[in-house]
Amino acid sequence: MAESKFKPKDLTEFRKVFKTFDHDSSGTIDKKEMRDVLTKLKMYDSLGKLEDLMKEMDVNKDGVISWEEFLQIMIEIKFAGRESSFAKVYNKQKQTVIKVGKGQTVHSFAVEEMFAFSEHINHCLKDDLECKKFGLIPINTVDEKKMGLCANVRDGILLAKFINIAVPNTIDERALNKPKKGKSLSLFQINENMNIVINSAKGIGIKVVNIGATELTDGVKHPHLVLGLIWQLVKLQLLNSINLKSHPELVRLLEEGEDLEDLLRLPPEQLLLRWFNYHLKNAESSKRVKNFSGDIKDSEAYTILLHQIAPGKCDNKGLDTKDTKKRAQMVLNNAKKLDVESFITAADICKGNPKLNLAFTAAIFNQCPGLDPMEEEELEKIGLLEDDVGDSREERAFRMWMNSLGLEDFYINNLFEDCADGINLLKVIDAVEPGIVYWKKVYMKPSNKFKMVANQNYAVVLGKKLKFSLVGIAGEDFVNKNKKLLLAFVWQLMRHHTLKYLAKVQEKHFGGKKVTDEMMVKWANGKVSSSGRKSRMRSLKHKGLSSGVFFLDLLYAIQPKVIDDQYVTEGKTEEDKLLNARYAISVSRKLGAVVFCIPEDLVEVRYKMVLTFVASIMSCSS
16 A cells, blocks of 8 residues: 555645645545646646546556555655656645644644635624724725735634624623724634633533634634634534525425435535425436535536526526636626625636535525425425424433534534434443443444334433433334433433533532532522622522623623623613623633523523523633
C-alpha cells in the first residue's frame, strides 16, 4: 500500500487536497474534474495537455485517477524527486485549502465555505447597528489570509447575534457584555460572552464538542472549529422550518404505500431531496438527485426545479447551454427572481460543495416550496390537526439535551421516530451511566419489529436498574411510539443525569448523597437568604416562581455582578414575567449553566423544566 510510505500528517493533507479534486465524492478523479480544477486555478492550457496530465497519473488506464494512483505520483514527487507537471497543480490547489497546524494534527477547511458563511452573516446582520459600531460587520471577505470571520467572533457578540438569527430569542442581549465608551472588553468579560454563546448553542441542539472560549476567542488559530460551529447554525437556520408542523403541505411528498410516520422519520436533508425529486418527477424529467454534490453540480436539476416551481419567473434556457458554469450562473439569476437570498457562487455549484448546495436548496424551499396548500379536511384526515403532533416543549427539551451529549454519529431529529428501534435510546443510557449497556445483547441493525422490541425491552430493564418508575411500561410501547410513555422514560433519564452531575460537582455540600427536590429547595432558599434578598420558593412547583424574581435573586446570590437590577421587573404582567425569564436563562448561561428550557416553561412553572433549570444553576455555584 502506498499509504505506508507517508506519515499520518502527510496523508491527512493529501486526503484533504484529493477531496478538492474529487467533486462528486466518487473516490476517483475523472478528466472533467481535473479540467475544472485546472480552469479554476487558471492553469488550463489545452485539451492535449490535460490528456497528458491524466495519462501521466492514470497508471491502470481506466480513465480515472484513484486514491492509490494519486499517492503513487506523490511518492515519485516527494521521494524520487521526479519532475512532474502535476506537482505545480498540487501545490497551487493546496493553497485553496488553508491549513492550521496544531501539534501533530493538520486542520483544514475550504476557503469557499469561509467566504460563503461570511457573506451570509453579512447579509443577515446588515441592519444591526451595534455590529457596525463594533466593527463586526461587514466581515472582510477580500483578503482570505486575514480570516475575517474567525477574527470577528473573538468577543462573542457576533456569534450571539447570529444564534438569535438561527433561533430567535435564544439569547437575551441584556446579558451580553458590550464595549462601552470605546473601551475593549476584558478577557473575563469575553469569557462570559463565550459562556453564553457555547451554552446557548447547546441549548438549541448544536454540538460543541472540543469548542471552548479559548478556541473561539483565538478563532484565527482554530478556523475549523469556528466554521464547524457556524455551519451548524447556518444549517439550523435554513432547515429549522422544513418539517410537517411548519409546512403541512409536505404531506404531498408521500409515496404510494407510505403513511405519515414515514415522512416524520425523515430528517430535513432527506425531506429536501424528496421535495427536489417530487418536482423533477412532476416536470416529467428522468433526472433524480440523491445528494447535494455530484448529482446537482451540472445545474440541470436546479434549472428544472426552478422552472417547475415558478414557470412564470424562471426559464429553463440553461438546459440549452453546454457550459456548466454559465448554466450555474443562470440558475443563480433565476433564484434571484424568486428573491432567494443565497451565498453560493456558480463555482460552488459546479464544484458540488455539499454544504453550500444543501443551504442553497433549503433557501429555495423556504422562499418557494411550490406545493399546493392543504385543506383542513385533508389535515384532519391524516391526523395533522391533533394537539400532540409536532414539537412539544418536552420533546424539544429532551431532544436538545440528548443532542448536546456529543455522541458520535448521533442526532435526534424527532424523538419518537428516532428512538423507535432502541439504538439511540441505548446510546443515551450508556452515556448517562457509562458501561451499563452490554452491547453484544443489542441488535445494532434491527431489521424487524421483534428485534426492535428486544432492544427496547433491554432499555426498560436498564431503566429499572437505574431505579426509574416504569410501572406498566414495556419495550413495545416505545416501538409503537407511545409518546406519553417515551417522554416519561426520557424525563427520568434526563433527571438522573442532571442530579448525578449535580451530586458530583456539589459533593462537598451534599456529601455525595442523591439530591432530592427538598435538598434543592433548601439550598436555593439558603443562598438567596444569605445574599440579603427576600424572595423564597416553597417547592419546585411553587406558582410564585412564575414572576422570575426568585431565579434572578438566586443568580445574584451566586454572583452579584452578573445581574443588572435595571433589567429586573416585579414580574406582575405576563410580559414582565417573560422578560425576567429570558434574562434569567441567558444570565445562567453566562455563569456556565447548560439550559434546555425556554422562558415560557419558567413562567408556567413546568415542574420538570424548573427542576433542571435550578439544578443547572446549582452546578455553577462554587
